[in-house]
Amino acid sequence: MTFEPRFTRYRYVDSRAFRGGVRKYASLRKQIAAKVNRVLDNPYNSELLGKKGASDLRGKRSVRVTRNIRIVFAVCEECLLRGFKRLGFNDCAGCTKEEPDDIVVFLIIAPHEIAYGEK
Ligand SMILES: [Zn+2]
Numbered sequence: 001m002t003f004e005p006r007f008t009r010y011r012y013v014d015s016r017a018f019r020g021g022v023r024k025y026a027s028l029r030k031q032i033a034a035k036v037n038r039v040l041d042n043p044y045n046s047e048l049l050g051k052k053g054a055s056d057l058r059g060k061r062s063v064r065v066t067r068n069i070r071i072v073f074a075v076c077e078e079c080l081l082r083g084f085k086r087l088g089f090n091d092c093a094g095c096t097k098e099e100p101d102d103i104v105v106f107l108i109i110a111p112h113e114i115a116y117g118e119k
Pocket residue numbers: 074075076077079080085090091092094095105
């Protein structure tokens with residue numbers, strides 16, 4: 001876990017890439033932690049991503065940390081309810097249950113052109 005757990009509506013898991021990004025953007029740690037907590041309170045207050053050119057982020061969501069830095073994540077409840085898992089958009093390790101889950105998977109933190117696969 002990248003951050004100390006706090007009481008939030010959702011719990012989270014983070015990817016290696018996300019943890020690497022948090023180390024890389026250490027100067028933004030407070031802003032990242034605040035954004036992570038906001039996402040865990042209401043992950044749907046975010047942008048649902050799609051397919052644009054070579055970048056296919058269907059089933060994933062993003063929030064802004066700074067003008068340039070984005071966090072990309074998946075909401076496992078949404079993976080199941082909207083079929084993002086079944087359709088192959090998301091492949092979260094935790095998304096194996098039949099029941100909607102309260103897990104948010106933090107995937108990437110990066111400048112938007114990298115997070116969105118435009119570079
Ligand atoms: Zn999932």
